[in-house]
Amino acid sequence: MGNTPLEQKTEDQLWVEYRRSRDSKIRETFIKQYAPLVKYVAGKVAIGMPHNVEFDDLVGYGTFGLLDAIDKFDPEKGVKFKTYAVTRIRGAIFDELRSIDWVPRSVRQKTREVEEAVGALEAQLGRTATDQEIANSLGMDEDEYTKTMMKISGTSILSLNDVWFSGDENDKVSIGDSIESPISLNPDVIVEKDEIRRVIVEHISELPDKEKKILVLYYYEDLTLKEIGQVLEVTESRVSQLHTKAISRLRSKLTNIRKGIV
Numbered sequence: 001m002g003n004t005p006l007e008q009k010t011e012d013q014l015w016v017e018y019r020r021s022r023d024s025k026i027r028e029t030f031i032k033q034y035a036p037l038v039k040y041v042a043g044k045v046a047i048g049m050p051h052n053v054e055f056d057d058l059v060g061y062g063t064f065g066l067l068d069a070i071d072k073f074d075p076e077k078g079v080k081f082k083t084y085a086v087t088r089i090r091g092a093i094f095d096e097l098r099s100i101d102w103v104p105r106s107v108r109q110k111t112r113e114v115e116e117a118v119g120a121l122e123a124q125l126g127r128t129a130t131d132q133e134i135a136n137s138l139g140m141d142e143d144e145y146t147k148t149m150m151k152i153s154g155t156s157i158l159s160l161n162d163v164w165f166s167g168d169e170n171d172k173v174s175i176g177d178s179i180e181s182p183i184s185l186n187p188d189v190i191v192e193k194d195e196i197r198r199v200i201v202e203h204i205s206e207l208p209d210k211e212k213k214i215l216v217l218y219y220y221e222d223l224t225l226k227e228i229g230q231v232l233e234v235t236e237s238r239v240s241q242l243h244t245k246a247i248s249r250l251r252s253k254l255t256n257i258r259k260g261i262v
Contacts, residue, residue: 015075038062041089065092119252153244211246
């Protein structure tokens with residue numbers, strides 16, 4: 001195999017060769033092959049972000065995740081590289097966004113207030129709260145509540161990647177991971193991870209129908225918010241608002257139960 005030109009080897013053969021030799025030419029081949037994946041992930045993250053977050057910056061952050069994925073990927077674990085890399089790329093982007101602290105403190109505070117209000121209200125009612133009920137509990141009219149949800153929409157995408165369970169660095173569960181295709185599991189932590197996933201999936205199933213559809217279409221079917229708007233016959237801004245509501249509900253539910261599980 002050593003004498004076969006790179007371009008004639010299968011990807012599986014290249015991974016085995018790279019793990020053995022750390023050949024820079026093979027690494028370069030993988031970087032070129034998977035560069036579009038970085039743009040794809042960055043494009044998904046960019047949706048709903050404020051205008052001061054540049055797409056090119058997200059691609060730059062994501063590239064570090066791709067390089068990390070190439071260096072740490074183990075083909076013997078039976079996971080496709082693309083699946084592994086998406087998690088690493090997205091993680092690198094969100095790590096960098098957190099470190100530059102791009103969310104204004106006032107927006108962060110408002111996000112917490114909404115989540116706490118939703119959590120308290122739904123625990124009291126024993127059902128999903130309506131927009132009017134949530135607005136009332138926050139001392140707002142419905143129009144003001146709608147504007148608030150649009151303002152905090154960028155943070156909802158970031159908060160999906162907050163870790164709700166953590167074993168070693170390859171064994172983490174976020175809400176986003178639970179909606180998307182499952183990643184490889186370490187047998188030592190499979191029970192705890194499955195429990196967290198089960199709870200997240202259970203709470204997703206309890207969401208209002210449109211919010212549930214948006215999460216599935218966005219995270220599982222990989223549609224953009226604009227495409228989801230066309231499917232559901234609503235505007236893109238309405239989809240963004242419903243997405244934010246869904247995440248606020250999920251986070252408030254998980255915050256209430258988190259200490260009992262983790």
